[in-house]
Amino acid sequence: MVRAILLLVFIVLACRPAAAQPFVIQMIAEPDNPYVQQQVVLTVRFFRESPFLTGYFVAPEIEGALVEELEVKPTVTVQRDGRDMEMLEKTYLVFPQARGRLTIPGMVFSGREVFAQAKPVELVVQPPPEGVGRHWMPAKSLTAREEWRLPDGPLEAGMSFERRVVYEAVGLMAAQLPSQEFNQIDGIELERLPPILEDRIEKNAIVGRRVERIILTPLTGGTLGAISETVTWWDTIADQSRYIHLPGRALRIKGLPLPELEDEEAPPAVRPLLEEQEGPRPQTLDETMMLVAAFTLLFGILFVRWLVRWSEPFWARRRAVAAWERAQRRGDLPRVRQALLEWGQVVWCGAPPRGLREIVGRTGNPALATYVAALERALYGKAEKIPPTDFNAVKKALRETLVKTTSAQGRGLPPLNPV
Numbered sequence: 001m002v003r004a005i006l007l008l009v010f011i012v013l014a015c016r017p018a019a020a021q022p023f024v025i026q027m028i029a030e031p032d033n034p035y036v037q038q039q040v041v042l043t044v045r046f047f048r049e050s051p052f053l054t055g056y057f058v059a060p061e062i063e064g065a066l067v068e069e070l071e072v073k074p075t076v077t078v079q080r081d082g083r084d085m086e087m088l089e090k091t092y093l094v095f096p097q098a099r100g101r102l103t104i105p106g107m108v109f110s111g112r113e114v115f116a117q118a119k120p121v122e123l124v125v126q127p128p129p130e131g132v133g134r135h136w137m138p139a140k141s142l143t144a145r146e147e148w149r150l151p152d153g154p155l156e157a158g159m160s161f162e163r164r165v166v167y168e169a170v171g172l173m174a175a176q177l178p179s180q181e182f183n184q185i186d187g188i189e190l191e192r193l194p195p196i197l198e199d200r201i202e203k204n205a206i207v208g209r210r211v212e213r214i215i216l217t218p219l220t221g222g223t224l225g226a227i228s229e230t231v232t233w234w235d236t237i238a239d240q241s242r243y244i245h246l247p248g249r250a251l252r253i254k255g256l257p258l259p260e261l262e263d264e265e266a267p268p269a270v271r272p273l274l275e276e277q278e279g280p281r282p283q284t285l286d287e288t289m290m291l292v293a294a295f296t297l298l299f300g301i302l303f304v305r306w307l308v309r310w311s312e313p314f315w316a317r318r319r320a321v322a323a324w325e326r327a328q329r330r331g332d333l334p335r336v337r338q339a340l341l342e343w344g345q346v347v348w349c350g351a352p353p354r355g356l357r358e359i360v361g362r363t364g365n366p367a368l369a370t371y372v373a374a375l376e377r378a379l380y381g382k383a384e385k386i387p388p389t390d391f392n393a394v395k396k397a398l399r400e401t402l403v404k405t406t407s408a409q410g411r412g413l414p415p416l417n418p419v
Helices: 002-015 285-330 333-347 356-363 366-380 391-410
Strands: 023-030 040-048 056-058 065-069 076-080 083-096 100-104 108-110 115-117 121-125 141-149 161-170 188-201 206-218 222-226 229-235 240-246 250-253
Touching (some): 285 391
Antiparallel strands (some): 056 108, 065 083, 076 083, 100 121, 108 115
């Protein structure tokens, strides 16, 4: 009888369900097969039955990855295995730095009454796809835009202004965004400023913002070109390459191009030929040669400066003709008219012509007269372009006028005015 009672008690105890564990910890990584430097959201959840099971999360070091730790979310009540439990959640952002397998050790929740450790998570990190370019940017989204900070009024040679390129990527830190490469532009001096880096958290994702800044200072006048570039990045959601094109803008600088001058060096000071002695002494051969060399150097510098000043009008006229040719090839009729007026201002700098007809009257060239008439019909009539014209004859007329006018101005004769 006693044996039967003991056997019955044993069976009852064996069949009784085990007591539910008062706490559970789990760890989830998304995605588990990321690319190198791609953001991985690591979520750690601790479930507890009693609010007295207090403690804190302890994150072990992850070798081969950068880790950004986010704040613990407020406690919420959830249903788990048919029981009401409180859930504490903490998020980490992990950025793998090398391809291959990456093991994330189990996170720990530790307190006075509890110690729990999650199971490790293993990631399979993929290398960047082939042909993605030198800058590798895996992100959920990326935007790039230009900002130009220009002075009021027209741009002039020697006047500085700032260009900014603003990058903003979801899933990348600002430090992961590459530094922009600026190509040199003829006639413009470039000065790079330190970039502005900012990071913020939005919906369990890091948003990196990088502002590249550069100061541009035009050294000459004219249309100096445009700054444009294409930004390549990898869309981790669509798993494909994306492109952003920054068109830039043409830089039209007021003023004529300046001639290239070499830096002038001041002649060395000529040391006194007479020393403070009781009486003069005769000059030696070395002192005489130094004096002759000093005067020769001074004469050479003055001659070079005179030559530059004398030839500057000639080169200014040649550049004016070149500006007209460029506008003609592009078919930019307003710019063609403006180029001819600027040419007239260079040729007759003392009394610039007031219109194209006045230029024709001063030159007296029939080819130029025919061309100007066709240009005005295209500008103010219904024609969209200049009819076929002997442009070579017009160019020859402009060049010949340059030579004749330069010669006349050299003799000090006043410019001819139309009757």
